Structures are given as C-alpha cells and as structure tokens.
Amino acid sequence: MDKIEHKFLQINGLKLHVAEIGSESSPAVIFLHGFPEIWYTWRHQMIAVANAGFRAIAPDFRGYGLSDPPAEPEKATFTDFVNDIASILDFLAISKVFVVAKDFGTMVAYPFVLHHPEKIAGIVTINMTFMPPAAFKSHPLPEGFYVTRWREPGRAEADFGRLDVKTVVRNIYILFSQSEIPIANENQEIMDLVKPLTPLPSWMTEEDLAIYGDLYEKSGFQTPLQVPYRSYMSLGPAEEVPKVEAPMLVILGEDDYALKVPGMHEYITSGDVKKYIPNMEAIHVPHGTHFVHEQFPDKVNQLILTFLDSNKHHSKV
Template sequence: MVDKVEHSYLETRGLSLHIAHVGKGELGAVLFIHGFPEIWYSWRHQMNAVAKAGFKAIAPDLRSYGLSTQPSETEKTTWEDLVADLLAILNFLSISKEPGRAEADFGRFDVKRLIRTIYILFSRCEIPIAEEGQEIMDLADPSTPLPQWFTEEDLNAYVAPYEKSGFHFPLQMPYRTLYRGTGIADPKIEVPVLLIMGEKD
C-alpha cells in the first residue's frame, strides 16, 4: 500500500533531497538506504511493514538518485557527504537524538552490576540472544556466580575506574566510530599476522 507514503523535499547544501516516509514512529525510526541502481521505491514493502509495527519508516533517494538532485561536482562526493545528508534528513523529520539501544540498556545499572553481568553473559559457550521486547542485560540472573577465571578482585579492578569516569565515552568509542576513516592511504601490515577466532564468536 504505497498510497500511505508521504513525500518531502529537503533543501540542504545546494541539493534537493527527496524523502519518502510513513508511520508515526511511536517505537522510533528506521532509516532505509538503497544501493545502486535503486531508489526509495525499493523499500516500499518493508516501509509499510515497519510503519505497521509502530516505527517511522524513512527512505530517501540519495543524492543523484531518483528524485534527488545531483551535486555540481559529483566526483567529489565523499562518504562523509552522504552521512551528512542522512543526518540532515533525520533533523528535518525531527527524529530525536536519544541514546542508542546499548547506552539505554547498559545505563540502567550501576557500574559493578553492569560489569558483572557482561562477564556472566559473555563468558558462556553460547551467547544469549534477546527476544523482541527484551534487552540483553535482562537475560542475566544477578545471583549467577562470576566465571571461575574472573574473581571479585578482578571485578573491582574494572569497576573502580569506571565509577569515576562513567561508561558514556567507552560505549561510543570505538564502537560508534568503527568505520571512520583513518586518513592512511592503503594501510598495509608488513609483518606476519595470525588471526584466531572461535566459530561462535
């Protein structure tokens, strides 16, 4: 049912960006980003399903695609430009900048309980998966003992500094900046490297 979809245009940085959106967004927003050679229309079915589930579904035509205009120097467009366009769209649609899901989930607990819970949950062979409407931190029973290899003394060594500094920055760095450019052209490791990782990691 594409007829429910609204269409808006945002004038930003010399461009006119076309935005398709539907839903009230009681549960938040979902941003759909198309690839080549697609346009917002690629997401029409998913948008209606997401809106029906209580989210605001947003699907722009990226610059130079569909009904959005082209920058004067297309060849100079960077990933940072595309991200800036998306942020401008979210601002235009008044999408709130609340903390991410991890920050909201972790922020409910004091530092000691948070670190204890992380080591209890993620030291198992099978990592638990939260169901819809659940948060990962709710899956741990606070009375579960720490793993044998992680003592109360170890726990306190982690807790003490975070009780002073808090978790706000560590939750965002490097997790939130994982793909930010380093400015290093063609980085190459010149020494032998061995990567070992568990199959269920």
C-alpha cells in the first residue's frame, strides 16, 4: 500500500485525485469504482496488476473521495464522469488502456469505450455487464427498493442525516454484502434495514471502514446520490445500441443481490448480451457478493491477470 502514489490532476476545472502504482512504460489499467466506494476499493487489484508488470490507475470520481465536487452537484451527469476519465488519460499521455469497472462504474465505462474504441485494449466488469438502455428492460420493484428511495430528492439525505457518516457507509456495506435486494417497508427507511450491532462483512476491517468513512466525511453524499441514482436517465437515447468490439470479461459474485433484480441474471446469462458485446466471457465466483473483488481478492486478481495477459497484445499502440 505504501507504494501507491497519490496525485491531484487539474481536470475540467476540478482537482481530481488519482491513485497510481506501476511503471509509466507498462500497459495501463484504469479502475472505475462504484458506490459506496472510492479508489481504495481497488487496493488489492492495483498492487496485484502492478506486481505483474502493469500500471494501475484508480481515480476518485468528481465529488467522491479526495476529488473536488462539481460546482453544482445536483446537476452532475454520467457524461461529466466519462469526460473526466478521457481527460485523465490524456493528461497522463495514455493512448491505450484496459478498463476495469464495478457496479455503476460500468455505466461510466460503457460510453467511454464506445466513444474511444481506439483507446481500449480490453474491459473487465465486476458484478455488472454493459446494458444499453434499449437492451435491458428492468421489471418494476417495490416502492421501498433502495434505488427508488435514493432517487427521491431529499429522502436519502434525511435518512442518512440521522446517523454519522461512518455508520451510513457501514450500513450500506452490510446491506450490499447480503444476498437479498435491500427493500424497505412502507414506514421504514433504508438505514433501518441494518440493526445497530450487525457486524461488518468478515473481509472488511474497522481500518478499512475508517478510510471509507473519513473520505465520505470529506465528500458528503451529494454527488454520489446524483450520480448514479438521480442522473440515470442521462445515459443516452434508448434506441442507440452500438456494439463493443473489444474483448471483455465479466466477473460475477454468485450471491450478489444485484443478480436478483428481476431480469438481470437472465440478461447476463442469455445470448442477448452477446448482441452488444460479441467477444465476452462471464465467470461466476462461488459465494461472491456485491464486493467480490474485496471479498475474494486473490481469486478476482487471478481472473483479471489471466485476462490482461491474454490480451496484452491489444495494449500496444
């Protein structure tokens, strides 16, 4: 961990934080986090790929972690995040890159890959595959579904505001590590789904939680609630379903609650996804949860490294 360097880059009018390890002459891998994550979620993967001869780069999205928030967080969009990633790579003079993305990070990766196919050596997604708006039709979920609640302006702010930031992050990690979709009853808030003495997942330490808690204390939840939850419709026209030609590996935790979203597992495991990503392989990790890369880092690292090595020839400019 001590070898990971931290840089602040002036990007699109903001100071964005980037964690980095590995030689600048090595093939580059950029890691795109989800929520409630920051660059730190990739600590195990960054060290593993750097030790294997790659350059690992993990930014905090704008408004997350140590990166500056946008001037008007309530107007932030996925497009802002996509533009930031392209600008970070330009700033670092990286013309070809492997993209590793988790959760909503895949929604940043997808338009980035489509707009910059010449920059892409390969793609790994964790617990989510690419889903063009026209491709996946989600089925209605109850009003108490956490995504529905967090899209409602002010609802999550009031819910989170009853607790200290570290407890909010703790609760979300506990909820998202379970195999059932977080759904509250009509007279219950999402934070009430976690009993106060519920332990952290076994793979997460209090020290890990403290790092997440400190950085969300700094950033707050304003931008994270906007992107992804309140700006989902900014992902683009539903009728546009272009193909991704780059090789892609999808790593799925078998017990991830997200696979229980109606229609999700069917979409990923059916042939439908191959219409959009013909060169795709999906691997299930037994007992893996939504945070499979932190839960089983050795297993996930091995899958990523095998993919990187087999596609290394694509990383040459």
